Amino acid sequence: MNLNDAIAFHKSILTIDTHVDTPLPIKREPIDLGQRYDPFFYKSKLDLPRMDAGGLDAAFFAVWTPQGLRNDSAHAAIKQSALDIIEDIHRSVNPYPKRARLAFNSGDAEKFQEQGIHAIYMGLENGYPIGTDLANLDLFYEKGIRYMTLCHTKNNEICDSSTDSSEYGGLSPFGYEVVERMNDLGMMVDVSHLSDAAVEDVLNVSRAPIIASHSCAQALCDHPRNINDDLLKKIAMNGGVIQLCILTDYVRTPADNPLRDSARAALKEKWGDMEFLSEADKDIYRQERYKINQDFPLILPTVADAVNHIDHMVQIAGIDxxxxxxxxxxxxxxxxxxxxxxxxxxxxxxxxxxxxKIDIEKIWSGNILRVFEAVEKLKINS
Ligand SMILES: [Zn+2]
Incomplete structure (x- = not known):
């Protein structure tokens, strides 16, 4: 099998990526999904031309919010931010109805693929916008959210994060209600970013298979954000799926790169948050960032490193x-x-x-669609 045959095979199968943060460059750069961008100049790794080039049929766009204060006014504000991101996604996809469409059901990915249209699903990364009100879950489901990552890098009202202190020792009492309501709604429960104890609690309470939308194996890269072998087995027993993430820190512990770190820190110090710069300044900023990337390139892991995680997860959890x-x-x-x-x-x-080839199809779409369908079937029609 040579590369060209591999590409032809890859393009013939249904492929789904369950976690991309493309709403961020849509907001910050801002990028137009219909145009092709240079990833070394713009901070953008996905647009429709590059989905075509890479043979990616469907993607879950993450509606991500950073964890902040936990009070009523902060919850109301962040809920609005999440709703605004959903509108941003609609605005970026809607101009291209023949190339991409918002998707809401497990069957849409294949149906759209047959028409040559990319399926754009939405997941809510961080349950922060739910605040303390279950009714918000119903609202986000209606808005098209089909999975929710219960927390991000800090604890929230729902559960403990893998990268914060133990506040509840897993799920909060409200978190149990959240998981049950998500099961009722037919929304997938995503345990990426959760503490191990919180994942255990989710497994105990969920009536449906669960997902880890973007996670690696802890046995290969010792980061609290990664999933240990015991949980890999338990997620498999639950019928769920672990979706390989290719973020450097989770794939392979990065080598020290002090010159790059200090150059980037100086850039940040000079310009502050890029979002607030004028268009002209943004261009200068990008040129300076581009130069740093040329002078002190990021030492990234390789596809082989990432596939080592797939090998391990398959060995422990099974190909399904x-x-x-x-x-x-x-x-x-x-x-x-x-x-x-x-x-x-x-x-x-x-x-x-x-x-x-059958196993590779399972990895690229079969397994996540099996979970998605199972979650839909458990939906209580009320
Ligand atoms: Zn994440």
């Missing part, structure tokens, strides 16, 4: 419980898979390692 959620535009990047146009390299590596 592994998928891919790249985290493109949220930090996901490999030296030989820097943006979505290069994802066939993952398929090529899997083929070289002896994965069958």
């Amino acid at each position: 419980h592994v998928g891919i959620g790249s985290d493109f535009d949220g930090g996901g990047a490999l030296s030989d898979c820097y943006d979505v146009s290069e994802i066939p390299n993952i398929t090529f590596e899997l083929l070289k390692r002896g994965y069958s």
